[in-house]
Amino acid sequence: MGGLDLSFVNWEIISKFVVNGFWFSVQLTIVATLGGIFFGTILALMRLSGKKVLMIPATFYVNGMRSIPLVMVILWFYLLVPTLIGRPIGAELSATITFIAFEAAYFSEIMRAGIQSIPRGQVYAGQALGMTYSQNMRLVVLPQAFRNMLPVLLTQTIILFQDTSLVYAIGAYDLLKGFVTAGKIYGRPEEAYILAAVVYFVVCFGLSYLVKRLQNKIAIIR
Amino acid sequence: MAWDWQVFLNDDGGGRTYLQWMMDAWGWTLSVAGASWVVAVVVGALIGTLRTLPNSPWLVRIANVWVELFRNIPLLVQIFLWYFVVPKLFPAMKDLPGFVLVVFALGFFTSARIAEQVRAGIQALPRGQRYAGMAMGFTTAQTYRYVLLPMAVRIIMPPLTSESMNLLKNSSVAFAVSIAELTMFAMQAQEETSRGIEIYLAVTALYALSAFAVNRVFAFIEKKIQIPGFIVAGGTGGH
Numbered sequence: 001m002g003g004l005d006l007s008f009v010n011w012e013i014i015s016k017f018v019v020n021g022f023w024f025s026v027q028l029t030i031v032a033t034l035g036g037i038f039f040g041t042i043l044a045l046m047r048l049s050g051k052k053v054l055m056i057p058a059t060f061y062v063n064g065m066r067s068i069p070l071v072m073v074i075l076w077f078y079l080l081v082p083t084l085i086g087r088p089i090g091a092e093l094s095a096t097i098t099f100i101a102f103e104a105a106y107f108s109e110i111m112r113a114g115i116q117s118i119p120r121g122q123v124y125a126g127q128a129l130g131m132t133y134s135q136n137m138r139l140v141v142l143p144q145a146f147r148n149m150l151p152v153l154l155t156q157t158i159i160l161f162q163d164t165s166l167v168y169a170i171g172a173y174d175l176l177k178g179f180v181t182a183g184k185i186y187g188r189p190e191e192a193y194i195l196a197a198v199v200y201f202v203v204c205f206g207l208s209y210l211v212k213r214l215q216n217k218i219a220i221i222r
Numbered sequence: 223m224a225w226d227w228q229v230f231l232n233d234d235g236g237g238r239t240y241l242q243w244m245m246d247a248w249g250w251t252l253s254v255a256g257a258s259w260v261v262a263v264v265v266g267a268l269i270g271t272l273r274t275l276p277n278s279p280w281l282v283r284i285a286n287v288w289v290e291l292f293r294n295i296p297l298l299v300q301i302f303l304w305y306f307v308v309p310k311l312f313p314a315m316k317d318l319p320g321f322v323l324v325v326f327a328l329g330f331f332t333s334a335r336i337a338e339q340v341r342a343g344i345q346a347l348p349r350g351q352r353y354a355g356m357a358m359g360f361t362t363a364q365t366y367r368y369v370l371l372p373m374a375v376r377i378i379m380p381p382l383t384s385e386s387m388n389l390l391k392n393s394s395v396a397f398a399v400s401i402a403e404l405t406m407f408a409m410q411a412q413e414e415t416s417r418g419i420e421i422y423l424a425v426t427a428l429y430a431l432s433a434f435a436v437n438r439v440f441a442f443i444e445k446k447i448q449i450p451g452f453i454v455a456g457g458t459g460g461h
Contacts, residue, residue, distance in 0.1 A: 064430075068430060076426070079418045162296035165299060166298055166395065176296070
């Protein structure tokens with residue numbers, strides 16, 4: 001094995017280069033998950049509304065987003081958002097907007113499945129009690145849909161965390177970039193890539209283990 | 223803002239128009255995706271099958287490790303590992319062109335996902351099918367070859383369709399190691415011509431068109447291999 005040397009890594013380098021990037025990746029994941037679920041739920045409700053004015057644009061948006069590569073979406077927003085708002089924005093802000101918009105499409109598919117998994121009788125029961133549409137959704141359907149879909153939503157979040165590495169395309173400073181920068185400065189790029197892989201693996205593997213346990217828990221209660 | 227589609231007829235400085243360059247790039251995208259697909263399906267089917275073997279706990283464990291390893295590291299990082307780290311660790315791989323390394327990266331990354339689908343497909347079959355194979359005196363290999371796998375293939379067609387479309391989209395990540403594919407073209411041509419919107423629109427359309435073509439091809443295959451009376455084709459190719 002040709003000359004790997006991990007001895008250059010120390011806490012100073014980690015805190016100088018990696019921690020910032022890791023923090024940005026985590027922030028981006030959390031913001032994009034919350035924003036994505038919020039807008040995704042709205043998109044899902046639009047698609048299930050039965051009104052063509054709402055269904056057609058929502059379907060078009062979701063299918064459109066899902067048929068192009070994330071890297072292209074990142075590039076698109078980086079090009080378009082400054083033109084639209086009339087001033088340049090940083091790569092980090094652009095990445096955040098992009099991920100919310102992109103993930104909303106994927107989360108909407110999950111929420112749609114979740115809403116459809118609720119038996120129609122529940123909706124009728126709500127209606128029979130005199131609930132309005134929004135009461136019915138807010139109090140009866142959505143809480144159960146969230147609960148049913150929680151493992152899938154979290155799995156998507158893990159995928160999202162991996163996908164945040166693609167902000168590389170516009171040069172935003174994330175976890176991967178932190179390692180790459182440190183590797184360049186200290187002349188140890190290969191070791192930096194390996195370390196980045198290890199960190200991503202530990203985080204994603206750990207999280208998916210937790211999701212699996214959660215899934216079993218939910219499965220037993222129901 | 224006015225459109226300027228003429229930009230595609232401009233010379234890129236190397237004797238070809240941007241249109242020709244884009245078509246070459248499309249070719250690279252399709253080659254990367256196609257070659258990776260072959261790797262992914264062969265390895266994925268093998269690993270997925272190993273994970274369902276009844277009496278070989280070690281093979282199951284190794285296959286599980288394979289899936290977890292390739293599933294929990296971002297594709298971009300895996301591409302960097304193959305492109306920069308693997309040739310350094312194994313000097314024998316130094317002379318491999320970047321294209322081959324990227325195909326390994328993308329192929330193995332996708333193989334983990336396909337393995338998961340193959341496993342699920344085999345486990346979705348009624349247990350009686352395996353027993354029927356055993357009762358017929360089949361060896362394990364024969365049971366898989368003649369009983370389980372033919373049925374599993376038909377079950378996993380819908381998820382395999384969307385995974386193949388994902389693979390095509392994921393090939394865009396190859397830009398990071400300067401494979402001359404569509405995304406790379408988009409980034410470079412955007413910079414050179416500053417007609418980003420026209421360039422991006424064309425590239426996006428090519429991606430969508432390719433993904434749609436993959437979808438249609440798989441729908442055709444799914445229909446061709448369908449067995450009347452068996453699995454009901456209710457799959458919509460969902461994600």
